Amino acid sequence: MTHHYLRNNLVNFVVRFIQIIIVFPMAVLLSFYIEPYQSMNYELHxxxxxxxxxxxxVLVTKYSRKLIVLMFVGLLGMFAFNSTFKAQTFEGVYDDYNAMLVNMTSNPHKVSYFKPVRGTYFQNQRVKSAMQATHPKVRDFAxxxxTRYFHDEYYRKFGKMTRYFSLFKHIRMNWRYVNDPLGxxxxxxxxxxxxxxAGDCDDYxxxxxxxxxxIGGEARVVISPNHMYTEVKLGHVDDLDKVSYAVxxxxxxxxxGGKIHFHETGEDLWINFDYTADYPGGPFLEPEMYSVISFER
Incomplete structure (x- = not known):
């Protein structure tokens, strides 16, 4: 009798536990497939x-405890094996959940609860979704x-980085900072x-x-505590002197007389292309990196 009672309590505890922990990853999947309605902001969505x-x-658990367990196993399978969700890792879900808790418990400035602290899944996906490197109009613009600045003799001397520097000069020189809509x-x-x-740091x-x-370059987006900026790969660390000379x-x-600011990833040399820098490789606005968003080549 006692053994049966303990077994039932254990089963109930496990089912309730699954019922609770399944909510957040399920919400991540729903937000992945269901687009925000018209101008609905991301946090409300x-x-x-x-x-x-x-x-x-709650409804599934009420209908069948076995079904909620099967759903839990199914979600685990999706995150673990389905390549459709390759950007949705267990670590990413944990980071987003942790970010939500951090914002809810220590949020003196009333930042949106669901805005990631460290550029995890949500922000990464939004940046990747906004990218348009293969769009014909973006290609034409690029x-x-x-080729707007720095004539061909510089291209023959410094190679493709000359083209990236011309892009940097045009966009940065003409960029005007404009805030996002309120809230x-x-x-x-x-x-x-x-x-x-025109726009803010993430738009730039x-x-x-x-x-x-x-135009064939390799770029990534870096998220710092209160900022977002671009870095461009300009070869290997051994090429720093050549890059510095070109700049x-x-x-x-x-x-x-200023320094060239960069990050080294492996042997790769990533140069700062932020609008707050006067030149490629200018000073970082915020040296601390929260997250790096890379893109498939």
Whole structure:
């Protein structure tokens, strides 16, 4: 009798535990497949997905405890084996859950609860979705402005980095900072940003990365505590002197004796292309890196 009672209690505990922990990953999957309605902001969209996931969990558990266990096993299988969700790892779900808890428990400035702290799954997916490196109009924009500055003798001397530097000069020189709509974290697609040449740091980073990639370059987006910017791969660490010489040659007034700022990943050399820098490789606005968003070649 006692053994049967303990067994039932254990089963009930396990089912309730699964019912609770299944909610967040289910909400992640729902937000992945269900697009926000019209101009609905991202945080409200995820909150609705979270509420829907909680309701489904309660209803399924009420209908059949075995079914909720099967759903849990199914979700584990999706995250572990289905290549459709290759950007949705267990670590990413944990980081997003942790980010939500951090924002809810230590949030003196009332930042949106569901805005990731360390650029995890949500922000990564939004940046990747906004990228348009293969869009014909972005390609045209990139080709036109990669040849706008620095005539061909510099291209013969410094190679393809000359084209990236021309893009940097055009976009940065003409960029005007404009805030997002009130209460909304808006990511402008490059086809929009290239016409306006205006927006905030994430709009600039996405346009710059898309443009560099549109002409065959390798770019990535870096998220720091309060900022987002682009870095461009310009060879290996051994090429630093060559890159430094090119920058000082093409941006002599802007450099004015300043240092070349970069990050080293493996043996690769990633140069700062942020609009807050006067030249490629200028000082970082925020040295601390929270997350690096890379893109498939």
């Amino acid at each position: 995820f909150l609705l997905c979270l509420m829907a996931a909680a309701a489904v969990s 080709v036109e402005n990669s 909304m974290d808006y990511y402008s697609p490059p086809t929009e940003s290239m016409q306006l040449l 980073a996405i346009l710059m990365a898309s443009s560099v990639m549109a 000082r040659t093409l941006f002599p007034d802007e450099v004015a």
